[in-house]
Amino acid sequence: MKIAKVIVDVPLMQTDKPFSYVIPSEMEELIERGMRVHVPFGSGNRLVQGIVIGFEDEELEPSVNLKEVSELLDVEPVLTDEQLWLADEMRHSVFSYKISCLKAMLPNLLNSNYDKLLKSTDGTSVKWSQLTEAEKISSAKAVRLGQLSVEYLAKSKENRKTEKFLSIPDIEKLAEFEIEKRAKKRLELKYFLLRLQEEKIAVKSLNFSSQIIKFFVEHDLVKIEEVEISRTKEKFEAVENDSAKILNFEQNAAYEKIIASSDKPFLLEGITGSGKTEVYLQTIDHFLKLGKTAIMLVPEISLTPQITNRFIARFGDKVAIMHSGLSDGEKYDEWRKIKSGKAQVVVGARSAIFAPVENLGIIIIDEEHETSYKQDSSPRYHARDIALLRAKWHGARLVLGSATPSLETRARAMRGVYELLLLTKRANEAAILPEIKIIDMRSEISDQSANFSHSLLTKIKEKIDKDEQVILMLNRRGYSSFVMCRECGFVVDCPNCDISLTLHMDTRTLNCHYCGHVEGIPQTCPNCHSRKIRYYGSGTQKVEEELREIMPEARVLRMDVDTTRTKNAHEKILEKFGNHEADILLGTQMIAKGLDFPNVTLVGVINADTGLNLPDFRASERSFELLMQVAGRAGRADKKGEVFIQTFNPHHYAIEMTKAQDYEKFYEMEMRFRRELSYPPYYFTVQVLVSHQDEEVAIQKSYEIAQLLKQNLTEKAKILGPTARPIARTHNLYHYQILVKYRFEEELESALNQVLELTQLRDNKNLRVLIDSEPQNFV
Ligand SMILES: Nc1ncnc2c1ncn2[C@@H]1O[C@H](COP(=O)(O)OP(=O)(O)OP(=O)(O)O)[C@@H](O)[C@H]1O
Numbered sequence: 033m034k035i036a037k038v039i040v041d042v043p044l045m046q047t048d049k050p051f052s053y054v055i056p057s058e059m060e061e062l063i064e065r066g067m068r069v070h071v072p073f074g075s076g077n078r079l080v081q082g083i084v085i086g087f088e089d090e091e092l093e094p095s096v097n098l099k100e101v102s103e104l105l106d107v108e109p110v111l112t113d114e115q116l117w118l119a120d121e122m123r124h125s126v127f128s129y130k131i132s133c134l135k136a137m138l139p140n141l142l143n144s145n146y147d148k149l150l151k152s153t154d155g156t157s158v159k160w161s162q163l164t165e166a167e168k169i170s171s172a173k174a175v176r177l178g179q180l181s182v183e184y185l186a187k188s189k190e191n192r193k194t195e196k197f198l199s200i201p202d203i204e205k206l207a208e209f210e211i212e213k214r215a216k217k218r219l220e221l222k223y224f225l226l227r228l229q230e231e232k233i234a235v236k237s238l239n240f241s242s243q244i245i246k247f248f249v250e251h252d253l254v255k256i257e258e259v260e261i262s263r264t265k266e267k268f269e270a271v272e273n274d275s276a277k278i279l280n281f282e283q284n285a286a287y288e289k290i291i292a293s294s295d296k297p298f299l300l301e302g303i304t305g306s307g308k309t310e311v312y313l314q315t316i317d318h319f320l321k322l323g324k325t326a327i328m329l330v331p332e333i334s335l336t337p338q339i340t341n342r343f344i345a346r347f348g349d350k351v352a353i354m355h356s357g358l359s360d361g362e363k364y365d366e367w368r369k370i371k372s373g374k375a376q377v378v379v380g381a382r383s384a385i386f387a388p389v390e391n392l393g394i395i396i397i398d399e400e401h402e403t404s405y406k407q408d409s410s411p412r413y414h415a416r417d418i419a420l421l422r423a424k425w426h427g428a429r430l431v432l433g434s435a436t437p438s439l440e441t442r443a444r445a446m447r448g449v450y451e452l453l454l455l456t457k458r459a460n461e462a463a464i465l466p467e468i469k470i471i472d473m474r475s476e477i478s479d480q481s482a483n484f485s486h487s488l489l490t491k492i493k494e495k496i497d498k499d500e501q502v503i504l505m506l507n508r509r510g511y512s513s514f515v516m517c518r519e520c521g522f523v524v525d526c527p528n529c530d531i532s533l534t535l536h537m538d539t540r541t542l543n544c545h546y547c548g549h550v551e552g553i554p555q556t557c558p559n560c561h562s563r564k565i566r567y568y569g570s571g572t573q574k575v576e577e578e579l580r581e582i583m584p585e586a587r588v589l590r591m592d593v594d595t596t597r598t599k600n601a602h603e604k605i606l607e608k609f610g611n612h613e614a615d616i617l618l619g620t621q622m623i624a625k626g627l628d629f630p631n632v633t634l635v636g637v638i639n640a641d642t643g644l645n646l647p648d649f650r651a652s653e654r655s656f657e658l659l660m661q662v663a664g665r666a667g668r669a670d671k672k673g674e675v676f677i678q679t680f681n682p683h684h685y686a687i688e689m690t691k692a693q694d695y696e697k698f699y700e701m702e703m704r705f706r707r708e709l710s711y712p713p714y715y716f717t718v719q720v721l722v723s724h725q726d727e728e729v730a731i732q733k734s735y736e737i738a739q740l741l742k743q744n745l746t747e748k749a750k751i752l753g754p755t756a757r758p759i760a761r762t763h764n765l766y767h768y769q770i771l772v773k774y775r776f777e778e779e780l781e782s783a784l785n786q787v788l789e790l791t792q793l794r795d796n797k798n799l800r801v802l803i804d805s806e807p808q809n810f811v
């Protein structure tokens with residue numbers, strides 16, 4: 033009897049293994065590894081979705097009563113052998129269930145059941161759900177033979193983008209059709225249609241009301257057809273083509289090395305504006321010409337439309353774009369484009385590393401130090417680790433690029449695990465690195481403004497007078513504006529979390545950034561009833577207001593979470609700025625990355641300090657990377673750039689090394705600290721986060737877990753904690769954390785699995801335990 037091994041979509045420790053199901057005989061020829069099925073599960077035989085990962089031929093004892101696969105959901109595998117292998121490999125480091133790993137590789141739409149459209153070569157199509165069982169089987173065979181193609185249909189209309197097209201079935205009939213002279217508009221449409229040569233006309237391009245058009249439809253003069261269109265099409269059409277630049281000496285050396293060998297991953301370390309992107313484009317082009325495919329990862333892509341556009345300009349519709357800003361339907365469109373082989377270059381954020389490309393030639397991770405490459409919910413994978421696995425499977429190149437590589441990556445390059453390629457000069461010959469000035473805010477007592485030093489204001493004015501542009505960054509990490517009573521000092525906190533609520537002026541509400549709680553702004557202090565309740569902090573909104581007051585003539589664009597909530601808002605703001613419709617772009621960290629505006633000659637950092645003192649051993653590294661990144665936005669073309677950094681800690685080494693623009697020196701100093709304190713890259717880290725509604729229980733259980741780890745690990749492992757998280761309570765849960773620092777611990781994986789098993793015990797039902805390997809976020 034043929035048995036299917038199925039991973040069911042029930043993410044629990046007990047179900048984290050393949051279950052056996054008998055394959056009904058009519059399904060035998062059709063079922064394949066990597067297909068989704070519906071199977072009965074548990075005592076109630078509830079139907080759940082599962083993924084077939086393999087088969088077995090078993091002689092079953094008559095006493096064994098296996099259940100049967102109920103339904104096959106796919107006609108072709110949706111997961112490749114490589115992806116099934118990846119899921120197994122990933123599990124060793126991400127401590128997630130296999131089903132969570134597998135689901136991370138599928139577009140959301142496929143995590144539920146959707147209808148399919150079978151298309152034949154003559155253009156006719158039929159819906160899968162309308163076929164009889166026998167027809168399904170014969171159609172599936174036809175798909176196998178290439179006689180039919182499959183398209184997955186989104187269930188609801190919102191998930192597909194369609195457009196109405198008008199066509200004229202019989203032009204003679206239309207010409208002869210009599211329309212009364214009084215119906216002027218109808219006559220107009222008639223002659224308009226007769227004049228047109230096109231076969232299909234987009235209805236929305238017509239300048240006639242739907243009422244008028246309806247008349248023509250009712251008389252069978254025209255036909256209206258709804259056609260699914262690619263959502264990214266318009267975007268592609270808007271981008272102008274662009275051709276390769278002649279690489280400079282350093283770029284060319286890097287290019288040659290990358291295409292020559294796949295022995296080791298490469299670290300392409302190039303200062304801001306050194307032309308890393310041009311090297312990416314040309315190496316990708318090389319592999320495309322060999323008939324291979326490429327994955328290009330960028331951090332949170334929606335924030336960097338400039339980069340995506342450069343890829344579209346170079347590779348046109350060979351590009352598929354995947355990022356979190358897309359709707360489920362759009363993601364699914366791009367997935368299909370890749371799966372069918374229509375797209376050969378995938379440009380995307382973290383999850384694009386799972387893109388179902390075949391024949392992969394090269395993977396590039398731009399700004400490899402960015403924390404957004406680590407997923408902070410289950411499965412907690414790092415895109416870099418997945419990239420290493422995929423590159424191994426395909427024998428593909430892996431290039432990690434950055435101006436300020438993470439310490440982990442740079443240390444690997446120093447040990448020869450990666451090959452280091454350096455770009456030390458700006459690509460644009462006229463451009464030199466900007467000059468950086470540190471402004472000590474302790475000695476700046478500005479009567480004019482709370483946020484701006486006198487020197488920064490003067491400089492902004494000077495630039496605007498010269499018709500040049502300015503980028504201002506407000507570092508909001510670990511920082512927000514809040515409401516406080518001046519009488520008693522009361523701060524409005526979230527009822528569910530140990531954190532003050534953030535003021536949102538656009539909606540006039542107080543919001544919790546952790547759990548989403550929203551409330552109105554109080555008129556009087558909830559504590560002492562005084563009316564002296566005031567807004568504090570300098571969110572971007574406040575800084576913007578301040579700027580408008582001091583410099584009413586300056587045109588300011590603000591870019592932060594509030595102004596970019598709507599779709600394509602980023603693009604629009606950046607486009608306006610690029611067209612010089614504003615003088616100043618004021619924003620949060622999101623303006624630090626990747627922007628390439630030749631007319632920007634001044635970058636101002638309003639508050640360099642907020643990220644420096646966070647309880648996180650990477651606080652200095654993060655601050656340094658961010659400051660170097662944002663500084664790199666100035667003077668990228670022929671005009672000299674200047675950078676003003678306002679700080680209360682002018683002698684902090686992260687600030688001093690930024691001023692010197694010396695990554696090398698920063699790396700050396702930071703490595704020394706990391707060694708002294710036994711942190712990465714000298715040690716690996718795993719964090720166990722224990723949460724419970726009852727603080728007592730959270731404490732007690734975290735001590736139990738720490739004990740369990742101590743028993744299972746060697747003495748060389750360092751176990752820190754349990755300690756309360758810096759924000760000890762969120763979502764009404766108390767959090768305690770344990771950090772394990774280690775170098776080689778053979779028993780670690782099994783010890784951590786034991787920890788996970790603890791949560792499966794009946795009396796631990798409300799206990800939540802998260803395991804995070806190489807955690808990136810400690811606050
Ligand atoms: N070989 C070249 N010749 C002429 N111009 C080039 C060359 N390579 C890159 N450029 C131009 O130099 C500018 C900076 O290049 P690019 O954006 O690729 O640098 P980058 O290192 O990726 O930048 P960053 O990391 O700062 O975002 C761009 O305007 C680009 O078009």
Ligand SMILES: [Zn+2]
Pocket residue numbers: 526527528529544545546547548549762763
């Ligand atoms: Zn909250």
